[in-house]
Amino acid sequence: MKWRSARRSSNVEDRRGMPGGGGMKLGLGGIAAVVVIGLLLGKSPMEMLGLVAQVQQQAPAGSQAPSAPVDDEASQFIASILGETEDVWGAVFEASGSRYTPARLVLFSGQVQSACGGATAAVGPFYCPGDQQVYIDLSFFDQMEARLGGGGDFAEAYVIAHEVGHHVQTLTGVSAQVNEIRRRGGNVEGADGPLVRQELQADCYAGLWAHHAQKRHAWLEPGDLEEALATATAIGDDTLQRQGQGQVVPDSFTHGSAEQRVRWFRAGFESGDVRRCDTFAAGAL
Template sequence: MKWEDFRPSGNVEDRRGMRMPGGAGGVGIGTLVVVGLVGWALGINPLVLLSGLDAIQGGGSPTQQSAQPQGRHGAPTDELGRFADRVLAQTEEVWTGLFRAQGRTYQEPTMVLFSGATRSACGGASSAMGPFYCPLDKKVYLDLGFFQEMKTRFKAPGDFAAAYVIAHEVGHHVQNITGILPKVQEAQRTARSRAEANALSVRTELMADCLAGVWAHHANARFRILEPGDVEEALNAASAIGDDKLQERAQGRVVPDSFTHGTSEQRVTWFTRGLKSGSMQQCNALQGAI
């Protein structure tokens, strides 16, 4: 993937190396790590386990924002930090253009780079949780060590695989600022069962996969970022983190009603749909559900 010559974002907050006072959102670091590992192994978003479904989809207390640490602003100088910074900048260019074509203004998110643990407006976070988006503060949270986990644990190496992860989280930001996430939250609150609420979560995640594909389509059209093997890297990553594969690896069986992100096949299908079409309208996995 070509990224080295692209501009920095200017929307990166670097908290790496910062000590988080008082633990993470009132939860001990040991608990965060355990819960995070369980969540990733079972394909369940650990923020759901820690804070309840409302926290990740837009509930929770806005007063938590005041307790967030403030990291360094400016372009990171290490290679992984520069990579994440420039991928974020590419998403800004693409989504600004797509929103402008619809007569709208794109509100750029902030990316928080952290190590170990940190706080978000959605609650505490640890590296074991993996990347996530918090709709309350409109920030993407990322421990860059997750990319090594993708390579060694999930067998999904490659810079474009890592870019797909960032673009997926930015896809959640697009859902948030277009009003989709609040509607999902309300639908989940009135769901008749946990399985029904999980099904909404799956649709939301598949839509974010599709939006990541839309970004890749337009980023390549404008900046020629793709190199041989890049698309295969992203598809491998999407497949590796499907709920069915994660559950099969963790417990030797799959429980479809507990899926929260979609099967490997579904994730590949929806990313591919966005990549081929370049159309946000092709990404409405939630049609008829909210």
């Protein structure tokens, strides 16, 4: 993937190496925050609690001043992909008569504090609607390749674009609608539920981004698309459940099956049309 041709975003905050990543020591309140993160991210609270580690340094949220990004290849890649999401979504929003407000992206190592609470690297990349920021520990990409069967630069770009897709959903009000269903006590999980539709839309948005980025830069190389599709397959609910518990339970799906994730990414990638990503209007997923 010839990612160096993209504009580098200035909306990257590098917290790698900062003690606790601006985090806090977890007590009962911290555990409650983890449960909230799980609900916001569409993950099982028990899964989130199982991933939690003690954060090393007490610090109020937002008390750490942003540090200048380390100018290494990893941060350059992240800034380039984020910059391209800004340019693509800026054009998409402008075409509909609105304005795109970019998300910030925080690089961290080990653990981090967000407006959604404290989180560890084991949670994986996530988007917090409370501060409209994407959080990534780059070690996730190593684990993605070693343990999940996905990986490669375009696969990593897909993951970033998926999280930015959740930011788009925040800006368009989709996330608020799903949260309102949850607030009213509605069931949001399940193979045909609102959480799966939200996640599949973010996959479609990632594909849409890739479509327009490819038109702008012709940066995909042989095997790049296959990397992204392999990663989408590896992080499907059915794939992860089969690996983790030996059986598939569709009623507990939160992100969609491998087949669904691949199909909706392709819908965005092949069309480049935001209207093709309306998973909430789709009868069958």
